[in-house]
Amino acid sequence: MLAHWREIGLFDQVKNLRKGSPPWVFYEGPPTANGSPGLHHVWARVFKDLYPRFQTMRGRHVPRKGGWDCHGLPVELEIEKELGFHHKDDIEAYGIAKFNDRCRESVQRYVGDFAEITQRAAVWIDTKDAYWTLSNDYIESVWWLVRRLWDQGLLDEGRRVVPYCGRCGTALSSHEVALGYREVTDPSMYVRFPLVDDDADLLVWTTTPWTLISNVAAAVGADIAYVRVRDARGGRDLIMAAARAGDDVEVVARLTGRDLVGRHYARPFDYLPLDDTGGRVVAADFVSTDDGSGIVHLAPAFGADDMETARVEGLPVLNPVGPDGTFDATVAPYRGRFVKDADEDIIADLDRRGLLVRRQPYVHSYPHCWRCGTPLIYWAKTAWFVRTTARQADLVGQNEIINWYPEHIRHGRFGDWLAKNVDWAVSRDRYWGTPLPIWRCVEGHDTCVGSVAELGELAGRDLGDLDLHRPFVDDVTFRCPQADCSARATRLTPVLDAWFDSGSMPSAQHHYPFADRRAFEEAFPADFICEAIDQTRGWFYTLLAVNTLVFGETPYRNVVCLGHIVDGDGQKMSKSRGNVIDPWHIFESFGADSLRWYFFASGSPWTSRRVSEEGIREAARKTLLTLWNVFSFFATYADLDGWSPTGESPRPTHALDRWVLDRLDVTIAAVTEALDDFDALTGATHLATFVDDLSNWYVRRSRPRFWKASDAVAHATLHHCLVATAQLLAPFCPFLADALYTALTGETSVHLSDWPEAGRDVDRTLASEMDVGRRLVGLGRAARTEARVRVRQPLRRALLLHPGAELSDDVRREVADELNVKVLEDVESLAGLMSWTVVPNFKALGPRLGPRVNQVKQALAAAAGSELKQALDEQGFIEVAGERLGPDDVEVRAREHEDFALAQEGAWAVAIDLDLDDALRLEGTARELVRALNDLRRVVGLALSDRIELCLDVSSAPRSAAAVDAHRDWIKGEVLAVSLETASLGPAASHRHPIDIDGERVVVELHRS
């Protein structure tokens, strides 16, 4: 199919067909071209494909520009691993130009893999026309956006405590931090800070022992109540918050935080010199008594609250930690060690000096680098920020007009995220990224450059050929354009957060505003984006932030958030667990359509989805294979009868034809509504139900009309249903749908067709009667199964109880036929199907009536049980032998009519009359014979239309002999025999076939006539 599509240029044909139609805009959230694509990529991509295909068939022009996220840490890390690098120094020694070349090559390699899997999954995203965030054009557009932020005063350099990865040597944004939380156990400890002018110690709690080296103050809450308690182990008194002291302490004194402020203590470590401004108690608002001791140690270099308090209190910032996250030479014993790795030795040192009161493991959720897994530290550094908090109200307001699927994301996950918005740290001290377009002269004047042309003008040369990446862009310097300044300006070294790149895609993918501006302006905002749910803190957020800040508007209207996929047991798929499902394996063994169908039809897309091969196989079998079988059935008989479509809509009179066309219309309407509402599961479920109805009711009931009657209206009806089903299926399973559609219509492709319209007035009466009929058939089948009467044995009658539901003759005929009964009779109540006897409850009546109970017993036995039951049901009592008896006085015993097999459901029931006479038995045998002969036709390789001459040896099979006599012509018709002889055939031979009919041996000889 793919080869065929390629050959006829189908993708371009579809594009051209809808050109000029009203657009329906899809934005591709660019996959990070790093690592081979996995099943979860296919999961997201098929949803990105479903709705654009649907809208295209609805007549919209749907651009599907692909995109690749090329920059950023993930790519750098991959190359570092390849080259065996551990630190940024290694990269600089290797050479930034060479390093970035390798990053570029790596991206190109993976892009190829992604393009291939995209095509194989029948996902129509245009990978040939994709945007690459590494291209000069893309980078230039990002610069333009940065400049817009700069002009609005929304770009800021600040020394702040930021989440920082020591291994990667760069700060992370809050949404990156949110991606990497892990449950870990850290040491938590209570430490003594001895007061210098008193024989008491402050009790301080911390979970980051390594920060104690940089301690400059201890913070208390001014109004918090503190206590001074005796140390149970005989040490100096301890001071802590009253609320944290517990009950079994001996309180020596009570005081408030205010009493403690200004007092000096001996710092736990003195590697770093500190003057009198430090080592004292200060008051701070953030101190609480929720955990710890109510006294917080302050290390301003490593905590945002600490830093703010230090600013207010004029405390120094002591930072002995380098950009690689290790202690520097000022802390000699720990020099070169990653700070968190020094925790144990620091604790041991405190313990030796009697300063450790208690330690315990502390389990908490701690942020790690989402790419390399190193625990992050909070570290004071200079970074560039987008001041999203200044526009928080706009972000929140725009969120209100986005349609989220599922809806709860708006005020849940995403709304919460926006409510806690912090400024976006966008600078990265790295190499492979969009360079921050800011140049600074030695006087400290900053120039933000918004285009290559502008940079060229400043530099005084044509930069049209410049690779905008590092290190080449770093070589461009210019004279500071500030008035009265002529110092050299050089670029600040950071690159931009790669999430800024992807958030810029609506305009940058069209090289806005440098290329044709309409391409962007006509495609903004998007009607539809779709990614996994974690993008609420990733792309969904950065897209909203960049575009709201620059263009004042949300860049997307509808967003579908997918849950994550897990294995069949609900476990996350990972290489180490060995439970990863390779999408290529699924494509090769089940086909892409099976996987797609399973993704759409077997569960909600919003929650974690279990994926197993068994599940995929089962989903495909249930619906796709069933549909294929219906198609084969149709094709076989259309071929036999020489039927071909006339192009006219069928004008059915037969109830089954009318019914199935109505069902089709209802299905078209339901699938359309579901897909309009981005509800793949509901759409797929309606479609699956229709395929089931088509196969297990329409075709099943209509077989004779194809098989014997060559009914042209039936052919036309089934053809119409299959064509429309193929169209409805097209966005879900593009390959199968196209195979069906082209075979049925001879047209070029289902994907060039218009979505079917539900046009007819549905006959609701017929629909509900057919439902009634099918429900009664279900009960009748259950009754037959229960009584173990084989399906082919005709039975005299079925009695139907279906209160409140009508049944027309047309539908009755189908029910009788399907249940293989001669007559259907309606009954008014169960009374016709069951009998009841009412007997005394001796436990209740014995003591009350004494010996008279026997009279009652006889009277009950003599009365009609069903009338007694009815009276009891209706009036709550019966009068027998002069006694009034209530429900507790008697016992009602139900007995099924012995000639009936009964199945009940609620107030409904079907009873099959099992009483057989010879005529019915003979007919049953004749049907068995037909079934066996038709099996035999297949076994010997006859074509469906072959006529045969038939000879049966029934000399030792008297029942079969009688059946042949009674039903000769009917049997001939059912097995396409031009003649049917009975004769003694002598010993078995290769062309004689013995068959077993109801325990009798019949020998068959048949020849093509």
Ligand SMILES: [Zn+2]
């Ligand atoms: Zn890292």
Ligand SMILES: [Zn+2]
């Ligand atoms: Zn200057």
